[in-house]
Amino acid sequence: MANLINKITSFILVAFLFFSCNSFANENLSNSKLKNYDEIYELLQEADFDYIFGIDPYQADEYTKYMYTPYPLFRTGVNLIFKSKTIPPGYYLLTPREKNGKTWVLFKENGKISYVIPVYKEETVPEEFYEDKFPHPKPNIYEKIKNKTMDFIGTKWGHKNQRTPIPKAFIEFNDMGIYWDMILYYGDKKYYLLFKKD
Numbered sequence: 563m564a565n566l567i568n569k570i571t572s573f574i575l576v577a578f579l580f581f582s583c584n585s586f587a588n589e590n591l592s593n594s595k596l597k598n599y600d601e602i603y604e605l606l607q608e609a610d611f612d613y614i615f616g617i618d619p620y621q622a623d624e625y626t627k628y629m630y631t632p633y634p635l636f637r638t639g640v641n642l643i644f645k646s647k648t649i650p651p652g653y654y655l656l657t658p659r660e661k662n663g664k665t666w667v668l669f670k671e672n673g674k675i676s677y678v679i680p681v682y683k684e685e686t687v688p689e690e691f692y693e694d695k696f697p698h699p700k701p702n703i704y705e706k707i708k709n710k711t712m713d714f715i716g717t718k719w720g721h722k723n724q725r726t727p728i729p730k731a732f733i734e735f736n737d738m739g740i741y742w743d744m745i746l747y748y749g750d751k752k753y754y755l756l757f758k759k760d
Contacts, residue, residue: 599741602682603756608645609666609678616674618657627726633657633670634731634748642742642757649677649757656733656746658753667746667755683754687747692730 613619624632633655642649655670658681665684669677701709729749736743742757 632728
């Protein structure tokens with residue numbers, strides 16, 4: 563009987579230690595992340611430039627290069643706050659651009675630049691990322707004919723008709739306590755943006 567009581571007591575103590583250590587580890591992890599986001603947000607600076615009439619100077623070239631708009635469409639249902647700017651809920655075309663040695667993401671509405679937000683980190687997208695996110699089902703006969711026809715028209719029927727497929731894109735939007743962490747995957751790069759909550 564005493565042996566059984568010792569085993570039960572030992573099991574309860576081990577379980578208590580396991581769960582208490584686990585909860586302490588999680589608290590330390592989230593606090594360090596939060597502190598890291600605080601530092602990142604403080605170091606980021608607002609854009610010290612404007613685009614004339616809100617026009618992206620490279621937009622016209624890209625619209626002639628690609629088959630249709632190459633920018634991913636992002637819909638937000640919450641206010642995104644970056645320093646003195648508040649991006650209200652709505653639809654925005656996101657465009658990464660380099661200017662003054664830094665990378666920025668342009669938030670466009672109706673073809674005009676509404677907001678310019680700095681990127682705090684830039685990385686290369688893993689090779690298989692888009693294939694994993696957007697698996698391609700096997701095309702049927704109609705799709706094969708359509709794809710071959712469009713490929714012929716777009717690449718072989720005169721140089722003026724040539725078009726490039728748009729870059730693949732994906733957007734992640736994560737809740738990080740008092741911050742929104744946004745990751746824009748665009749082509750072979752991913753861009754990290756940080757916003758405060760309303």
